[in-house]
Amino acid sequence: MREGIREFAQWIKSIGLEHTLPRNLTQLEAITTLDLSRKKLTFLPESIGALQNLSVLKITGNRLKVLPKSISLLTNLRNFQCENNLLEHLPEDFGNLHSLVILNLNGNQLTALPSSFYDLTNLTRLTLAVNRLSHLDIAFKNLKKLLHVSLDTNYFETLPDSFGSMKSLYFLDLSFNKLTTLPSSLSEIKELETLILEGNALQNLPSLESHDMLIKLNLASNQLHSIDCNLSKLEDLHILCLENNLLQTLPQSLCTLKKLTSLNLSANHLTHLPECIGQLTQLYELDVEDNALTSLPNSLENLPLLKNLYIANNHDLKRPNIPSLEYCDVE
Template sequence: MSESIRDFAHWIKSQGLEHTLPRELSKLESLTTLDLSRKKLKSLPESINALQNLSILKISGNRLTELPQSICTLKNLRNLQCENNLLQSLPENFGELSSLVILNLNGNQLTTLPQSFYALSKLTRLTLAVNRLSHLDAAFRNLKKLLHVSLDTNYFESLPEVFGSMQSLYYLDLSFNKLTTLPKSLGEIKELETLILEGNLLQNLPSLEAHDMLVKLNLASNHLTSIDFDISKLEDLKILSLENNLLESVPNTLCKLSKLTSLDLSANRLKSLPECIGNLLHLYELDVEENLLESLPESIQKLTNLKNLFIANNHNLQKPDLPTLEYCDIE
């Protein structure tokens, strides 16, 4: 029995956690899952390296300002949940956690990532939202197996050309940063299904036409004045959010998105909608409130699946006579 496991057992007792973990040292040493979430912990002991069989470690919702260096020796660790702590940095050798597949560091105070971080080549799910990050190294392209990435609510003004290698990435959230442009390599991700870009400073877009598997696209709260790519190429798109931009018109090609179920064009400068909008036969929800519309296209009568319609704060728009409509914000 190692001295480290005795030290860890002593630490457990000192934190009043002995009722939640095995008392027998042999069972403690063979633990594969450890949940220390929401235990008001301010630190973890270096003796955590005694738990060499750990596969899942949950330490979210504590008051941790750092992680012990020894945590990086847990070679079997596949899932690390460390959300909502006070981490300001990660150990320099963090990349030695070579088995990590899932990493959640949401809601910390990270300003940088150690260079070794980019060696975590087995990662498939990475969430770094709500931190203070402003820089990603070009070595981020090494994380080729990523499927799900959340970098929202940080301070990124730009991102390096790293996405071309991530051919299986299906979910990418870059919302609420300070992005004025997007990397061209974004257009090289073949499998992307969800792209969230809300709350940035984007004035124009790279061609997103390659994303023909995209199901959800959120471009809300940017500085877009036009849609300058052929949006009809996004043939699987179901949810499109363009609210709170500077759009004065939307292209007729929008009407070719035959699978669209939700369309939000609110809080723009639209004076009209495409007459062909009636072609969106699967549309379930349409939001065009807070624009400059004086009328709705006659073809709106064709939207026989429309349930929710938001048209308030335009120029005296009248509620259309649609039998299927369940809610309209104007009576």
């Protein structure tokens, strides 16, 4: 092990970073945090595996195409930041990093995950956005401690029915994939607060009624013709985005969302808004641009907190008389 530490120290010196780390080998062996972010690195040496006490490793913003196999020896690693590199795959034994709690692999070129990946059962935060992934194994259900998951901007057409085991998941971003349907197990996530589904090809929604703790729901840029779930169950919802869909009408249940502060309905095919929209008394921002509206409900004047209103690109709508209004994009 000491030989490995010596080799790592020599490598650090060779790239001109010796001033950033202890020169004493005993002290170097004991370090718990290593930050090599944005150092223009094209590789890491196998000797990094000798740093057995590492708890935090940050190698974000380099030019790494591969990770050394010895990375899997860092069994005390809890936080691994490897964002914005050029990784095409992970070492087969990557799952040996059993202590990992936080893993950030955003912005790489991963096309698949090794089978051992699903052994990372202590993960609470996983970000795999902006890669080239198209498949997750059913073993994804093993990651039961996940609280925050970002899988956006990949190539997923389907996802495994693996979310039922993630009882404490509160943030899930599946945006900008190729999803046409969602796994039914999504309805079993009781603690979910943020669900981002923007930029897929969804035509129907799974049952959302069970997500009664949702605060933010983003369904923008899908292919929704209607909202076929009971929105009234989403009693804690603050932000609802339905922009750029194919909606022609809105359900009356929309008006029961008493905590809603932001509602985006722009770029749909709406010909009218429900008169009951005036019941959304916490609404701060309303966007209905780019629809086919010929008039606005009189009840809009009942919204005491409405500050921002976007109504351009409809049929000659005029700015309504709302005392609280600070901005409207038409006069």
